[in-house]
Amino acid sequence: MPKELSREQNIALAREYVQKNFVDNGMCADLCVHDTGKGNPHFHVMLTMRPIEKDGTWGQKSKTVDGRKIPTVAWNERTKAEEWRKAWADTANATLKRLGMPERIDHRSYERQGVDKVPTIHMGVAAHQMEQRGIRTDKGNRNREIADINAEIRQSKARIRKLKDWIYTRPIDNFPTMVDIAVGKGNAKNFESHWQRIRSLQTQAKVLIFLQENDIFSVEDYTNKVVEMHDQLQTVSADIKSTERRLGTLATHLAHNENRKTHKAIYEKYKALKPKKDTAAMNSLNPFTKKKAIADYETATKKHEAYREKHADAITQYEAARDYFAAVMNGRTELPITKWQTEQQQLFRKRYGLCEHFYTLKDEIKSAETIRHSMEQIMKDEPQRSQPKRTHDEDR
Numbered sequence: 001m002p003k004e005l006s007r008e009q010n011i012a013l014a015r016e017y018v019q020k021n022f023v024d025n026g027m028c029a030d031l032c033v034h035d036t037g038k039g040n041p042h043f044h045v046m047l048t049m050r051p052i053e054k055d056g057t058w059g060q061k062s063k064t065v066d067g068r069k070i071p072t073v074a075w076n077e078r079t080k081a082e083e084w085r086k087a088w089a090d091t092a093n094a095t096l097k098r099l100g101m102p103e104r105i106d107h108r109s110y111e112r113q114g115v116d117k118v119p120t121i122h123m124g125v126a127a128h129q130m131e132q133r134g135i136r137t138d139k140g141n142r143n144r145e146i147a148d149i150n151a152e153i154r155q156s157k158a159r160i161r162k163l164k165d166w167i168y169t170r171p172i173d174n175f176p177t178m179v180d181i182a183v184g185k186g187n188a189k190n191f192e193s194h195w196q197r198i199r200s201l202q203t204q205a206k207v208l209i210f211l212q213e214n215d216i217f218s219v220e221d222y223t224n225k226v227v228e229m230h231d232q233l234q235t236v237s238a239d240i241k242s243t244e245r246r247l248g249t250l251a252t253h254l255a256h257n258e259n260r261k262t263h264k265a266i267y268e269k270y271k272a273l274k275p276k277k278d279t280a281a282m283n284s285l286n287p288f289t290k291k292k293a294i295a296d297y298e299t300a301t302k303k304h305e306a307y308r309e310k311h312a313d314a315i316t317q318y319e320a321a322r323d324y325f326a327a328v329m330n331g332r333t334e335l336p337i338t339k340w341q342t343e344q345q346q347l348f349r350k351r352y353g354l355c356e357h358f359y360t361l362k363d364e365i366k367s368a369e370t371i372r373h374s375m376e377q378i379m380k381d382e383p384q385r386s387q388p389k390r391t392h393d394e395d396r
Contacts, residue, residue, distance in 0.1 A: 001033075001041040002092055004103050009095070010035070014043045017091045021084055026051055027075060038132055049076055082107075142251070146244065152362070153237045159365050160230045163372060167223050207374075210367035226368055233361050240354045243347055250344045253328075256321040257337055263318040266311050273307055275300035 001010040011033055022029045028048040035041040051059035051073050061076075062069045074080065085107035093104050131140045216222050275297050282293050308315055325335065 001035075001043060002096060002101075002103060002105065003039050003041055004096070004101055005099075007033075007035055007041070009099075010041055010043075013092060013095050016095075017088055018045055020091070021087050022047055025075075026073070028052070047075070049073075149240065149244070153240070153358075156233060156358075156362055156365060157237065159369065160226070160233055163365070163368055164226055164230050166372060167226055206363070207367050207370050210364060211371075222368075222371065229361055229364055229368065233358075233365075236354055236357050236361065240351070240358060243351050243354060247344065247347050247351065250340050250347070252324075253335075253340050254337070254344070256324045257335060259317040260321040260325070263314040263321075266314045267318040270304070270307055270311065270315055273300070273304045275304060 001014065005013065014031060014033060018029045018031050022045070030046040031043060032046075033041070033043045050061050053059045060072055062071050064070070071077075089105050089107040096103055130137050210216070214221075214225050216225055277297055282290055285293060329335070
């Protein structure tokens with residue numbers, strides 16, 4: 001729920017959404033709002049999967065037509081998840097707009113929105129609570145790493161775009177030569193003010209190496225290199241984001257599998273403890289035996305509930321893993337764990353290479369910016385170069 005709204009406004013919003021999308025369509029909905037005041041207000045909805053007949057009895061989930069089972073309602077179709085997520089975004093945004101708030105939510109992924117950003121991973125209740133208490137978690141560390149990646153990519157793109165725009169708006173014949181740049185030539189003032197301001201022979205050495213390794217001998221060579229870096233940055237950042245998205249998916253697969261394995265024994269015992277109630281058989285017993293059977297059933301039910309309460313986290317994590325794989329495996333029961341692990345290792349290696357390329361580009365952008373500053377200083381100190389002439393824009 002939007003954290004910009006008050007608790008009362010969010011409860012009203014949740015009720016409006018549940019009424020419109022579920023109850024009005026014939027479903028029973030159990031709405032539970034969670035808001036501890038720590039910035040993560042949300043709600044859970046438990047819904048019926050069977051229709052209710054006019055006489056108040058439960059209807060059938062499916063019916064047989066020409067030998068085929070046909071669902072009696074469309075509530076369990078996969079397309080409903082997308083429909084309901086969109087409906088939530090629309091309902092929440094309408095409320096935010098009505099209240100004059102500028103914030104908006106979007107149910108689509110960054111990739112579908114065309115947002116140039118690596119998505120963070122879902123923290124989950126346990127990791128979120130640990131982070132709130134100041135305890136760093138693997139998921140939290142991963143999200144901080146992703147935030148750093150997004151910031152670095154965004155900054156690098158802005159820098160190379162600014163550099164490219166600067167080149168294309170300057171007069172071609174106005175630029176100093178690369179020799180001027182390499183030796184700090186222009187006049188004594190330029191040498192003293194510019195290179196001394198840099199205060200690092202290492203920086204000048206890097207610039208010289210950059211010019212030499214990229215065969216930059218003229219302004220045209222420099223321009224071509226900047227354009228090339230711009231294009232390479234677009235490609236490598238897109239590859240990084242694609243790789244990070246897949247790594248995020250694989251991490252989720254493997255985390256759920258680990259929870260499934262770790263908590264399987266507890267869940268199976270929980271299932272085994274669930275008492276079975278045969279009402280017809282109980283009714284056929286004599287009063288004394290029936291009373292004892294009912295008492296035994298109630299005792300077993302309490303034992304079952306107590307076991308769940310004791311192992312709530314483990315059971316919840318197992319059920320979440322079970323439901324997750326039921327949704328993503330499309331009916332397949334065998335999980336390709338080894339395949340996922342192999343792909344994950346391959347992508348880790350790929351990410352390492354992509355990041356190495358990205359940081360090489362960052363260093364090159366820094367060298368290109370230093371060259372630009374040197375050009376600006378030389379042109380500033382030599383007014384005769386400042387006569388307006390033909391620009392790169394006219395050549396494009």
